[in-house]
Amino acid sequence: MYDRVEVLSYAYEHLYLADWKDAISDVFVGRAEVVEEHENMFIGMVNGSIPLPKVVRFKGGMSAAKFRNKLSLRFSREGLFLRDSGTCQYCMKPLDRKECTIDHVLPRSRGGKTDWDNCVISCHKCNNDKGNQTPIEAGMNLLSLPHKPGGQNYVRKKR
Numbered sequence: 001m002y003d004r005v006e007v008l009s010y011a012y013e014h015l016y017l018a019d020w021k022d023a024i025s026d027v028f029v030g031r032a033e034v035v036e037e038h039e040n041m042f043i044g045m046v047n048g049s050i051p052l053p054k055v056v057r058f059k060g061g062m063s064a065a066k067f068r069n070k071l072s073l074r075f076s077r078e079g080l081f082l083r084d085s086g087t088c089q090y091c092m093k094p095l096d097r098k099e100c101t102i103d104h105v106l107p108r109s110r111g112g113k114t115d116w117d118n119c120v121i122s123c124h125k126c127n128n129d130k131g132n133q134t135p136i137e138a139g140m141n142l143l144s145l146p147h148k149p150g151g152q153n154y155v156r157k158k159r
Contacts, residue, residue: 003019003020003094003096004017004018004019004020004086004094005017005018005019005020005022005023005053005054005055005056006018006054006055006056007023007026007032007055007056007057007058008035008055008056008057008058009057009058010057010058010059010060010061012035012057015058016082016085016086017085017086018056018086019086019096019097020043020052020053022097023053023056024043024053026056026058027053027056030059031058031059032056032057032058032059033056033057033059034051034053034055034056035053035054035055035056035057036053036054036055037051037052037053037054038051038052038053038054039051075114075115075116075119077102078097079116079149080102080116080119080120080121081095081097081100081121082149083116083147083149084120084121084143084144086100086121087121087143088100088121088122088123088126088143089103089120089121089122089142089143089144090103090122090123090126090130090135090140090141090142090143091122091123091125091126092143093123095121095123099123099124100121100122100123101121101122101123101124101127102114102119102120102121102122103119103120103121103122103126103127103130104118104119105118105119105120105134105135105142105146106118106134107131107132107133107134109132110132115148116146116147116148116149117146117147117148118146119146120142120144120146126140
């Protein structure tokens with residue numbers, strides 16, 4: 001899983017796992033700095049290559065508490081992606097933001113709501129396989145139960 005980069009707060013608190021392209025973007029615009037690099041993996045650039053980062057850190061202003069408060073204010077696709085660490089909650093496949101789907105654990109057609117307590121991110125295949133069923137009916141297991149992020153629940157465990 002080399003395409004994921006650990007993102008830390010300015011106080012070196014774990015915030016989330018990011019796609020390497022997003023992490024590099026934060027570094028290039030000056031919001032973050034590289035803390036640890038891969039030794040044998042590089043990104044090709046116009047003027048040569050640079051080591052692929054393993055860990056980046058926000059330079060200032062983003063503490064874990066501020067990050068949790070910012071994202072727990074309202075339900076969003078981005079918030080779901082970060083809460084679920086960019087991982088399909090059924091097959092554990094690492095996803096990028098473009099390929100993930102929002103799955104309703106209790107389908108909307110059966111009264112399920114679009115909120116923190118009923119939605120998870122999943123890959124297209126798992127979402128299609130589950131269809132209009134609950135995970136139990138589809139014979140699928142959830143990696144973690146959906147919940148509203150906040151408190152210690154949002155400071156994700158290290159990989």
